[in-house]
Amino acid sequence: MEITTVGVVGLGTMGAGIAQVCVQAGVDTVGREVTQELAERGRSTIERYLARGVEKGRLTQDDMDAALGRLTLTTDLGDLAGCELVIEAIVEQVEAKRELFAALDQIVSPEAILATNTSALSVTEIAAATPRPERVVGMHFFNPAPVMPLVEVVRTELTDPAVHDAAYEFAKRIGKEPIRCSDTPGFVVNRVLIPVLNDCVRVLDEAGVTPEDLDRAMLHGTRWPIGPCALIDLIGVDIHVHASEALWESLREPRMAPPPRLVAMAKAGLLGRKTGRGFYTYEG
Ligand SMILES: NC(=O)c1ccc[n+]([C@@H]2O[C@H](COP(=O)([O-])OP(=O)(O)OC[C@H]3O[C@@H](n4cnc5c(N)ncnc54)[C@H](O)[C@@H]3O)[C@@H](O)[C@H]2O)c1
Structure with missing residues (x-):
C-alpha cells in the first residue's frame, strides 16, 4: 500500500x-x-x-x-x-x-x-x-x-x-x-550510548576530573564530536535518567543504572540546556 x-x-x-x-x-x-x-x-x-x-x-x-x-x-x-x-x-x-x-x-x-x-x-x-x-x-x-x-x-x-x-x-x-x-531494550543507539555516558559520569568522581576536562579528554583523545557532559546536557538529564532506569529495569546490568550524581541533578532541576543549567550553564 x-x-x-x-x-x-x-x-x-x-x-x-x-x-x-x-x-x-x-x-x-x-x-x-x-x-x-x-x-x-x-x-x-x-x-x-x-x-x-x-x-x-x-x-x-x-x-x-x-x-x-x-x-x-x-x-x-x-x-x-x-x-x-x-x-x-x-x-x-x-x-x-x-x-x-x-x-x-x-x-x-x-x-x-x-x-x-x-x-x-x-x-x-x-x-x-x-x-x-x-x-x-x-x-x-x-x-x-x-x-x-x-x-x-x-x-x-x-x-x-x-x-x-x-x-x-x-x-x-x-x-x-x-x-x-x-525489539530489544534500548534498541541499538541507546543500548550502546547510555551505559557509556553513565561510565563517563562515574569517571568524573572516580578520577577526580572536571566535566570540562572530561569533555576535552573525549574530544581530543577519541575525536568524539561532543563531550559526554555536554551531550547529556543536550539530551536532557531527566530524559537520560529515565532511559537509564528503563534499561536497568529490563537488563539488570549495573552500568545501565543511572549514576546517583545524575539522579540528584534531575531532582534539583539541573536538566541541562532546557533549564539553562546542567553540567554547564547556558545563557538565554
Ligand atoms: N525527547 C527525546 O529526546 C526523544 C527522543 C526519541 C524518542 N522520544 C520518545 O518520543 C515520545 C514523545 O516524547 P517527547 O519528548 O516529544 O514528549 P513531549 O512531552 O514533548 O510531547 C508529548 C506530546 O504528546 C501529547 N499527547 C499526550 N497524549 C496524547 C494523545 N493521546 N494524543 C495526542 N497527543 C497526546 C502531549 O500533549 C505532548 O504535547 C516518547 O515516547 C519519547 O520516549 C523522545
Missing part, C-alpha cells in the same frame, strides 16, 4: 519534529494533539524552524508555505482514518500508548501501519494492545528529528517483514538514514 497520508499523534518535542520532516518531504500529514492549543503550539514550533531555514537560505518561502500547507491539525483521532501510516509520539507511558494503539486500530484501515517512537518501552507490549501486531513497528527518531538522520526501524517477533520494509522505505523517502533492528 502506498503511503500518501501520515498521522502523527502528539506534537511535542518529537512529534512536531517528525511532522515537520514529513511535510518537508512532500507527505500530507495529520497531526493530532489533545487540545487545539497544543496542536497550534506544535504548528508554531514547525513554523519557527522552517522560518529559520528560510532565513539561512536552506529553503525558499514557497517551500515553507507548501510544507505548512500539507499539515492538518486535529484533536479528533477519527481524522486519522485515511492515514496509511500513523506515528505515535505521545508521553512515554506504556498504558497511554496501549490505549492509543487500541483506539487507532478501530479507526484506521486494516492495512495501515502503526508505528511508535518510543525510546525505552517494549514495542511488542504496545503492539499487543491491538489485534494487528503484525502491522506494528517502532520508528525511533532522534532529537531533534529534523536534524538527526537516524531512524531505528524496529520489528517485533510478530511484525510482518513487508511492514518492516515499508516503514524502512518510508523513513528513506523522507530523507532519513534508517536501520533495521529487533
Whole structure:
C-alpha cells in the first residue's frame, strides 16, 4: 500500500519534529494533539524552524508555505482514518500508548501501519494492545528529528517483514538514514550510548576530573564530536535518567543504572540546556 497520508499523534518535542520532516518531504500529514492549543503550539514550533531555514537560505518561502500547507491539525483521532501510516509520539507511558494503539486500530484501515517512537518501552507490549501486531513497528527518531538522520526501524517477533520494509522505505523517502533492528531494550543507539555516558559520569568522581576536562579528554583523545557532559546536557538529564532506569529495569546490568550524581541533578532541576543549567550553564 502506498503511503500518501501520515498521522502523527502528539506534537511535542518529537512529534512536531517528525511532522515537520514529513511535510518537508512532500507527505500530507495529520497531526493530532489533545487540545487545539497544543496542536497550534506544535504548528508554531514547525513554523519557527522552517522560518529559520528560510532565513539561512536552506529553503525558499514557497517551500515553507507548501510544507505548512500539507499539515492538518486535529484533536479528533477519527481524522486519522485515511492515514496509511500513523506515528505515535505521545508521553512515554506504556498504558497511554496501549490505549492509543487500541483506539487507532478501530479507526484506521486494516492495512495501515502503526508505528511508535518510543525510546525505552517494549514495542511488542504496545503492539499487543491491538489485534494487528503484525502491522506494528517502532520508528525511533532522534532529537531533534529534523536534524538527526537516524531512524531505528524496529520489528517485533510478530511484525510482518513487508511492514518492516515499508516503514524502512518510508523513513528513506523522507530523507532519513534508517536501520533495521529487533525489539530489544534500548534498541541499538541507546543500548550502546547510555551505559557509556553513565561510565563517563562515574569517571568524573572516580578520577577526580572536571566535566570540562572530561569533555576535552573525549574530544581530543577519541575525536568524539561532543563531550559526554555536554551531550547529556543536550539530551536532557531527566530524559537520560529515565532511559537509564528503563534499561536497568529490563537488563539488570549495573552500568545501565543511572549514576546517583545524575539522579540528584534531575531532582534539583539541573536538566541541562532546557533549564539553562546542567553540567554547564547556558545563557538565554
Ligand atoms: N525527547 C527525546 O529526546 C526523544 C527522543 C526519541 C524518542 N522520544 C520518545 O518520543 C515520545 C514523545 O516524547 P517527547 O519528548 O516529544 O514528549 P513531549 O512531552 O514533548 O510531547 C508529548 C506530546 O504528546 C501529547 N499527547 C499526550 N497524549 C496524547 C494523545 N493521546 N494524543 C495526542 N497527543 C497526546 C502531549 O500533549 C505532548 O504535547 C516518547 O515516547 C519519547 O520516549 C523522545
